[in-house]
Amino acid sequence: xxxxxxxxxxxxxxxxxxxxxxxxxxxxxxxxxxxxxxxxxxxxxxxxxxxxxxxxxxxxxxxxxxxxxxxxxxxxxxxxxxxxxxxxxxxxxxxxxxxxxxxxxxxxxxxxxxxxxxxxxxxxxxxxxxxxxxxxxxxxxxxxxxxxxxxxxxxxxxxxxxxxxxxxxxxxxxxxxxxxxxxxxxxxxxxxxxxxxxxxxxxxxxxxxxxxxxxxxxxxxxxxxxxxxxxxxxxxxxxxxxxxxxxxxxxxxxxxxxxxxxxxxxxx
Amino acid sequence: xxxxxxxxxxxxxxxxxxxxxxxxxxxxxxxxxxxxxxxxxxxxxxxxxxxxxxxxxxxxxxxxxxxxxxxxxxxxxxxxxxxxxxxxxxxxxxxxxxxxxxxxxxxxxxxxxxxxxxxxxxxxxxxxxxxxxxxxxxxxxxxxxxxxxxxxxxxxxxxxxxxxxxxxxxxxxxxxxxxxxxxxxxxxxxxxxxxxxxxxxxxxxxxxxxxxxxxxxxxxxxxxxxxxxxxxxxxxxxxxxxxxxxxxxxxxxxxxxxxxxxxxxxxx
DNA sequence: GGGTGCGTTCCACAGTGCGAAACGCTACGT
DNA sequence: ACGTAGCGTTTCGCACTGTGGAACGCACCC
Numbered sequence: 001x002x003x004x005x006x007x008x009x010x011x012x013x014x015x016x017x018x019x020x021x022x023x024x025x026x027x028x029x030x031x032x033x034x035x036x037x038x039x040x041x042x043x044x045x046x047x048x049x050x051x052x053x054x055x056x057x058x059x060x061x062x063x064x065x066x067x068x069x070x071x072x073x074x075x076x077x078x079x080x081x082x083x084x085x086x087x088x089x090x091x092x093x094x095x096x097x098x099x100x101x102x103x104x105x106x107x108x109x110x111x112x113x114x115x116x117x118x119x120x121x122x123x124x125x126x127x128x129x130x131x132x133x134x135x136x137x138x139x140x141x142x143x144x145x146x147x148x149x150x151x152x153x154x155x156x157x158x159x160x161x162x163x164x165x166x167x168x169x170x171x172x173x174x175x176x177x178x179x180x181x182x183x184x185x186x187x188x189x190x191x192x193x194x195x196x197x198x199x200x201x202x203x204x205x206x207x208x209x210x211x212x213x214x215x216x217x218x219x220x221x222x223x224x225x226x227x228x229x230x231x232x233x234x235x236x237x238x239x240x241x242x243x244x245x246x247x248x249x250x251x252x253x254x255x256x257x258x259x260x261x262x263x264x265x266x267x268x
Numbered sequence: 269x270x271x272x273x274x275x276x277x278x279x280x281x282x283x284x285x286x287x288x289x290x291x292x293x294x295x296x297x298x299x300x301x302x303x304x305x306x307x308x309x310x311x312x313x314x315x316x317x318x319x320x321x322x323x324x325x326x327x328x329x330x331x332x333x334x335x336x337x338x339x340x341x342x343x344x345x346x347x348x349x350x351x352x353x354x355x356x357x358x359x360x361x362x363x364x365x366x367x368x369x370x371x372x373x374x375x376x377x378x379x380x381x382x383x384x385x386x387x388x389x390x391x392x393x394x395x396x397x398x399x400x401x402x403x404x405x406x407x408x409x410x411x412x413x414x415x416x417x418x419x420x421x422x423x424x425x426x427x428x429x430x431x432x433x434x435x436x437x438x439x440x441x442x443x444x445x446x447x448x449x450x451x452x453x454x455x456x457x458x459x460x461x462x463x464x465x466x467x468x469x470x471x472x473x474x475x476x477x478x479x480x481x482x483x484x485x486x487x488x489x490x491x492x493x494x495x496x497x498x499x500x501x502x503x504x505x506x507x508x509x510x511x512x513x514x515x516x517x518x519x520x521x522x523x524x525x526x527x528x529x530x531x532x533x534x535x536x
Numbered sequence: 537g538g539g540t541g542c543g544t545t546c547c548a549c550a551g552t553g554c555g556a557a558a559c560g561c562t563a564c565g566t
Numbered sequence: 567a568c569g570t571a572g573c574g575t576t577t578c579g580c581a582c583t584g585t586g587g588a589a590c591g592c593a594c595c596c
Contacts, residue, residue: 006316007584009553013278014320028574038555043575048274052282062574072337275553277584296543306586311544330543538596545590552583559576565569 012037013045020055020066024075027063059086060115060131068264078104081218081225082114084261089116089228092253096246098232099126100253103142103215105226108161108170109134109202110143113226125233128209134202137162138172138179138195141215142227145192148183149217150224155183167203191216191247192227193239210234214242216254218261225261228254280305281313288323288334292343295331327354328383328399336532346372349486349493350382352529357384357496360521364498364514367394368521371410371483372494376429376438377402377470378411381494393501396477402470405430406440406447406463409483410495413460416451417485418492423451435471459484459515460495461507478502482510484518488526496522 012035019034020026028046032039046064049055054070057063068080085102093099093116102114112133117126137143137158147155162173172195173179186192192215199208215229230250232242280303287302288294296314300307314332317323322338325331336348353370361367361384370382380401385394405411405426415423430441440463441447454460460483467476483497498518500510 005312005584006319007277007281007312009275009277009583010281010313010316011320013275013281014317014322018320029572039574040555040576041553044273044275044553045278048278049282051274052279054282069340273553277552297541307543308545308586309584312584540595541593543590543592546588547586550583550585552581552585554581554583555578557577559574561574562572564571566567 009045012041013049016042016045016049017054017066017070020064021070021072024071024079025058025063025065027061031064056083056086058082058114058131059090059119060112060117078113078226080264081257081261084264085114085218085226085228085257088253088257088260089114090119092116092230092249093119096230096249097121098230098246100228100230100250101129101142103135103140103146103227103229105146105158106134108165109136110140110146110227111135117231122233126211126231128200135200136169136198136202139169139198140200141192141194141213142229143192144182144186145215145217145227145229146224148186148192149219151222169202191243191250192229212237212239212242214239214247214250216250218254218258220258220262225258228257277313280309281317284310284313284317285322285334285338288332289338289340292339292341292347293326293331293333295329299332324351324354326350326382326399327358327387328380328385346381346494348532349525349529352532353382353486353494353496353525356521356525356528357382358387360384360498360517361387364517365389366498366500366514368496368498368518369397369410370494370496371403371408371414373414373426374402376433377404378408378414378495379403385499390501394479394499396468403468404437404466404470407437407466408468409460409462409481410497411460412450412454413483413485413497414492414495416454416460417487419490437470459511459518460497480505480507480510482507482515482518484522486522486526486529488530493526493529496525 015035015037016031019031023030023034026034028039028042031042046055050057054067055064056067058065065083068075068083081104082102089100089102097120099115099117099120101112103110104113112129112131112135115131117129120126135142137147147158159173159179162170194213200211210233211231212234213229213231215227217227218225228250230242230246283303283305284299287299291298291302294302296307296310299310314323318325322335323332324335326333333351336343336351349372350370357368357370365388367383367385367388369380371378372381380397380399380403383399385397388394403410405415415426427441427447430438462481468479478501479499480502481497481499483495485495486493496518498510498514
């Protein structure tokens with residue numbers, strides 16, 4: 001056992017992996033606390049693990065995330081989507097300068113799981129929302145895109161949940177006719193847009209965020225793994241112009257995410 | 269990405285892990301071929317991985333085996349048992365000088381999945397059989413122990429299979445009454461023993477191996493994960509003496525294997 | 537008994553990993 | 567607006583760790 005020499009740097013690398021298995025998303029500081037390894041060394045280790053595809057970084061806050069192909073416990077389904085989405089959203093943001101989010105269902109709201117908001121030059125505009133921020137189903141571009149494309153059974157379950165809600169922003173769910181029409185329109189266009197009255201977030205936000213967005217489902221064989229969007233200052237550009245210029249990019253991004261997600265699933 | 273330095277030794281360690289994920293049981297030579305890393309370096313890496321619990325060695329031939337807690341694809345159920353059994357069988361062999369096997373079901377026969385045969389001083393006596401060697405169900409100590417303790421449904425399935433067989437050594441399965449009696453006796457004793465006519469192996473072996481054995485199921489909550497035995501030269505010791513001296517050790521070993529196997533399963 | 541294929545050990549050298557300290561950036565508080 | 571605290575990142579010189587060719591030991595096979 002301890003007879004021949006062991007390689008310290010490798011031991012420490014594995015220590016980091018084990019720490020990340022217990023806490024799958026961690027900041028540098030947390031990994032440092034967990035492992036006791038000095039931060040400069042950790043940085044080198046994490047760089048190496050990243051190069052080997054064993055960890056990736058969350059765009060939103062730079063936290064380190066263990067890759068699904070390494071993690072021992074089976075990861076949350078949406079974590080795997082987030083991992084696949086991160087590099088694609090990053091590239092998209094480099095290209096079009098406006099940021100994107102990945103949103104996933106979370107009960108009576110959607111929530112942000114990944115975002116390239118910090119990667120845009122104008123990022124101060126987008127600071128309100130972080131990973132985990134709840135977003136309304138019925139009024140948001142992302143919610144509408146999801147509902148329009150998800151399987152009927154799932155849609156019914158979500159709508160039933162919303163109908164029970166007393167919140168003003170969920171009231172629309174009770175108007176079955178208008179709901180249906182909105183979803184049909186969404187499918188016709190091929191992307192989701194905000195309700196004109198919607199100012200971002202969920203559970204009634206104080207002040208509107210002044211943003212606009214278009215949203216596209218991550219459609220994979222009739223299942224929807226989440227939604228990605230493009231968001232921008234309402235003042236800077238009309239929805240029509242954005243669609244004209246970049247809908248195709250959003251579509252490509254969605255396709256790419258789904259493809260790499262499916263590839264990753266195969267290996268497992 | 270490549271901006272900051274990466275740690276070569278860690279990269280290579282991960283390379284080895286990936287190689288082992290593709291080929292979960294490999295000799296040093298094979299890993300060398302797969303990775304291109306020189307053998308002395310590999311030895312150090314594998315030592316380190318072993319110390320971290322990421323790989324273990326097969327007793328039988330020293331091959332390296334990726335640990336179930338690291339392997340990306342879900343491992344064969346019995347591979348996990350073998351991994352848990354290896355160190356226990358090793359210790360047992362150190363203690364009592366006679367070797368053991370771990371046997372698992374494999375259709376119309378059982379098969380050796382792990383063994384401490386090479387670890388005993390007298391190991392030339394036991395060289396006939398290796399990992400993968402088939403062993404008869406009805407006549408062997410291990411087969412009888414398994415059948416005596418496995419769930420009834422499974423037992424019926426196996427016996428039905430054997431009744432269809434035309435081989436001489438499976439004929440006993442058609443004698444329902446005697447079969448039942450043998451299993452009852454086995455349960456009464458608490459361990460399996462060979463049929464007096466049995467000379468080892470399966471599918472009719474040329475010459476009897478001159479060994480005797482006692483066998484104990486790896487019983488876990490009504491499921492049987494396999495069987496372990498102790499084998500020795502028939503000439504050296506009677507079954508009674510062996511039971512007297514070491515049945516308790518065999519029982520302890522079985523319990524220990526099941527415990528560590530369950531622990532390992534929890535983590536996953 | 538010589539040959540072959542592997543695993544393992546040795547050892548001298550060079551490059552690699554190391555971490556304290558300094559730096560930069562953002563968020564907060566006042 | 568300014569100061570402070572908390573993190574992530576970069577620097578840099580030193581020590582030591584990882585490296586791999588060569589030699590060894592051991593089974594196994596002609």
